[in-house]
Amino acid sequence: MAAKRSGALKKRSPRPAQEPRNEPPLSLERIVAAAVYLLDAEGVAGLTMRRLADRLGAGTMSLYWHVDNKGDVLDLALDAVLEYPGPPQPVVPGDWRAEVVHLLEHWRAGMLRHPWSASLLPGRALGPNILNRLELLGGILSRAGVADAELNAAIWSLWNHVMGATVTRASFDFSEDDRAAAQQRLARLGERYPTIERSRLLLDDDWDGTFRKGLDLLLDGLATRR
Amino acid sequence: MAAKRSGALKKRSPRPAQEPRNEPPLSLERIVAAAVYLLDAEGVAGLTMRRLADRLGAGTMSLYWHVDNKGDVLDLALDAVLEYPGPPQPVVPGDWRAEVVHLLEHWRAGMLRHPWSASLLPGRALGPNILNRLELLGGILSRAGVADAELNAAIWSLWNHVMGATVTRASFDFSEDDRAAAQQRLARLGERYPTIERSRLLLDDDWDGTFRKGLDLLLDGLATRR
DNA sequence: ACCTGAACACCGTTCAAGT
DNA sequence: ACCTGAACACCGTTCAAGT
Numbered sequence: 001m002a003a004k005r006s007g008a009l010k011k012r013s014p015r016p017a018q019e020p021r022n023e024p025p026l027s028l029e030r031i032v033a034a035a036v037y038l039l040d041a042e043g044v045a046g047l048t049m050r051r052l053a054d055r056l057g058a059g060t061m062s063l064y065w066h067v068d069n070k071g072d073v074l075d076l077a078l079d080a081v082l083e084y085p086g087p088p089q090p091v092v093p094g095d096w097r098a099e100v101v102h103l104l105e106h107w108r109a110g111m112l113r114h115p116w117s118a119s120l121l122p123g124r125a126l127g128p129n130i131l132n133r134l135e136l137l138g139g140i141l142s143r144a145g146v147a148d149a150e151l152n153a154a155i156w157s158l159w160n161h162v163m164g165a166t167v168t169r170a171s172f173d174f175s176e177d178d179r180a181a182a183q184q185r186l187a188r189l190g191e192r193y194p195t196i197e198r199s200r201l202l203l204d205d206d207w208d209g210t211f212r213k214g215l216d217l218l219l220d221g222l223a224t225r226r
Numbered sequence: 227m228a229a230k231r232s233g234a235l236k237k238r239s240p241r242p243a244q245e246p247r248n249e250p251p252l253s254l255e256r257i258v259a260a261a262v263y264l265l266d267a268e269g270v271a272g273l274t275m276r277r278l279a280d281r282l283g284a285g286t287m288s289l290y291w292h293v294d295n296k297g298d299v300l301d302l303a304l305d306a307v308l309e310y311p312g313p314p315q316p317v318v319p320g321d322w323r324a325e326v327v328h329l330l331e332h333w334r335a336g337m338l339r340h341p342w343s344a345s346l347l348p349g350r351a352l353g354p355n356i357l358n359r360l361e362l363l364g365g366i367l368s369r370a371g372v373a374d375a376e377l378n379a380a381i382w383s384l385w386n387h388v389m390g391a392t393v394t395r396a397s398f399d400f401s402e403d404d405r406a407a408a409q410q411r412l413a414r415l416g417e418r419y420p421t422i423e424r425s426r427l428l429l430d431d432d433w434d435g436t437f438r439k440g441l442d443l444l445l446d447g448l449a450t451r452r
Numbered sequence: 453a454c455c456t457g458a459a460c461a462c463c464g465t466t467c468a469a470g471t
Numbered sequence: 472a473c474c475t476g477a478a479c480a481c482c483g484t485t486c487a488a489g490t
Contacts (some may be wrong), residue, residue, distance in 0.1 A: 026454080059456050061484085070483065112343060119349065122397045126428075131419050138421035150439065157440030160390025161383065171348045172458095180479060193357050195364035199377045200409045202352075206378075213376065214383030217447030224446060252473080275464060283463085285475050292473095296464065 023057040028066050028076070035077040039116045051170070066146060072149060079127030082107075084136070096144035097219055103137060104162050108211065111166045115173070118166035134159070145226035154222055159212055169207040179203070222226045243421065249283040254292050256282060261303040265342045273299070276444075284334055300346060300386070305353030308333075309338045310362070322370035323445055329363060330388050337392045341399070344392035360385070371452035380448055395433040405429070 008195070024030065034055050038047045049070055053060040067073055111118045121130070134155065141154050180203060190197040204210070243283040250256065260281050265275045274298055279286040293299055310332070337344045347356070360381065367380050408428060430436070 024392070034412050048481090061457075062455050091236050096475075119488090122393045123345065128418075131415070133424065134427065135419040135422050138425060138427065142421055142425075150424065151438035152427050152430050153436045155425075155427060156391070156394065156436050157387065157443055160394060160440065161386055163393070164386025164390040165382070167348045167389070168382065177330070182291055189357070192354075193361040195368055195377075196357065196361050199364060199368075199374065199381075201364065201381060202362065204378050210379045210382050213379035214386065214444075217380070217451075219439075220447040220450060221443030221445075225443075275460090276462090287476075288474050290465075 026028050026056060026058055026062055031063060031066055031073065032080050033074045036080060036114070039077055040114055042069060044116050044120065047077075049073075068082050071124075075125050075127060078117055078120055078124055079129045081117050081134070082110060082121075082127070082129040084129060084133050096140050097223075098221065099140045099159065100137070101215065103133070103140070104158060104215065107133060108166050111162075112169070113172040118163060118170060123165065141222070146222065147225070150225055154225075157218055158215075161211075161218060165207070165211045165214065169211075172202070172205075172207075248411050252282060252284055252292060253401040255438060257289060257292055257299065258302045258306050260376055261299050262306060262340070265303055266340055269327060270346065273303075273320065275299075297350075301351050301353060303331055304343055304346055304350055305355050307343050308336060308353070308359070310359050322366055323449075325366045326363070326384065326445065327441065329359070329366070330384060330441065331336075332357060334388050334392050337388075338395065341396040345395060345411055347389065367448070370448075373451070376451055384441075387437075391433070391437045391440065395437075398428070398431075398433075 004098075031052070034052055035047060037050060038055065048064055050060050052073070053063050056063075067076075073090075084103075111121075126134075137158060138151060138155050142148075144149060144156050184204060186193070186197055196202065257278070260278055261273060264281065265277060273296075274388075275289055276286045278299070279289050289299075293302075310329075332432075337347075352360075363384060364377060364381050368377060372380050412419070412423055412428060422428065
């Protein structure tokens with residue numbers, strides 16, 4: 001149940017003179033940080049050039065000095081959120097499965113912390129952090145002995161699994177109330193969708209387990225192709 | 227290169243009196259059909275309540291008699307595009323792999339014909355046609371001997387593969403010019419991303435083959451779990 | 453170099469009204 | 472039952488201008 005906003009929405013005056021100064025000057029970093037904050041807090045629909053400028057204590061059009069358009073802001077926010085620190089300790093060499101699992105789990109965890117990122121990613125430019133992750137993944141698989149002719153299919157299949165699992169999970173992350181409603185709706189539809197109902201496909205919330213099992217499926221398949 | 231629009235954009239007058247009559251009355255079916263047309267022609271950003279009404283020769287607000295809001299229109303267009311005629315001939319019984327492949331290839335082909343559908347799907351309500359496809363998929367796997375405890379993971383993994391492969395493909399479907407630009411950019415970045423460059427990950431356009439190979443990976447993994 | 457407000461061409465939706 | 476225009480509260484971005 002959505003909490004009702006108490007108190008009146010203050011109409012924001014164009015600089016209330018309360019804290020008239022002490023905003024640092026605009027910069028790409030500040031803009032990107034504020035964009036990520038807004039996206040986390042309000043989702044894609046909540047990111048607006050006007051709101052973004054407001055949050056930074058600047059005029060809307062000031063943003064356009066640092067950025068070409070709103071698409072730029074999205075590209076930058078996305079890549080900012082996908083930084084990869086690199087593999088942990090000198091990973092046990094030779095255990096390519098562990099390496100792949102670590103890379104992809106870390107990737108997925110990062111995107112789940114910013115639920116807007118997964119659905120945005122396919123549509124936007126591939127920033128350096130994303131390319132870096134693809135490069136690392138390709139390297140692990142290649143060293144593991146995956147043939148060149150199979151390499152692209154392997155990379156994309158793993159990528160698709162991470163994207164798909166993350167997007168799907170984010171979209172099923174509804175509240176308890178929604179859950180109960182879905183439960184009921186499904187019970188009513190039970191006779192048309194018996195398998196779905198029996199397996200509780202839409203109610204099962206073991207997303208971590210599902211992700212791992214699916215990943216193992218892919219890795220098992222890959223293991224036979226080396 | 228985008229063709230330049232020749233001729234002036236006519237400011238549409240509110241019913242030019244050219245063909246003043248003979249529009250059939252509004253109906254859900256007409257609305258949905260027009261929405262699909264607009265989405266196919268102009269993408270998600272091109273679907274606007276005002277443009278939709280315009281196309282139907284109606285006032286914008288007339289749509290709201292048939293539909294609660296724009297989200298409804300998207301849900302209906304999406305489900306309309308995902309109809310499934312059912313499996314073809316009495317499929318060779320027992321060949322679960324062939325059945326799964328047919329179901330998913332058909333699904334993917336349908337979404338590629340409407341490139342907006344794949345990226346929209348995860349965010350919207352699951353209509354009857356989508357549920358029907360999930361049900362069929364679950365049934366095939368279950369009859370093939372996939373254990374109940376593994377069934378959800380199997381269904382979601384295949385689903386994710388179809389969604390991911392379709393969305394990824396749609397987003398890489400750029401023009402020849404873009405292609406050349408990407409080529410160049412990648413060559414410049416070659417030293418930072420040697421594996422990606424060597425495998426031509428971002429230039430390879432054998433999406434059908436990639437999809438099939440990834441699907442085989444999953445099915446091989448599944449075959450060992452029955 | 454950096455920031456700004458006014459203005460333009462759009463959005464989705466509420467409401468009170470028409471037939 | 473079905474359709475409508477005016478109006479509201481928004482959008483992203485262009486432009487000419489300020490410091």
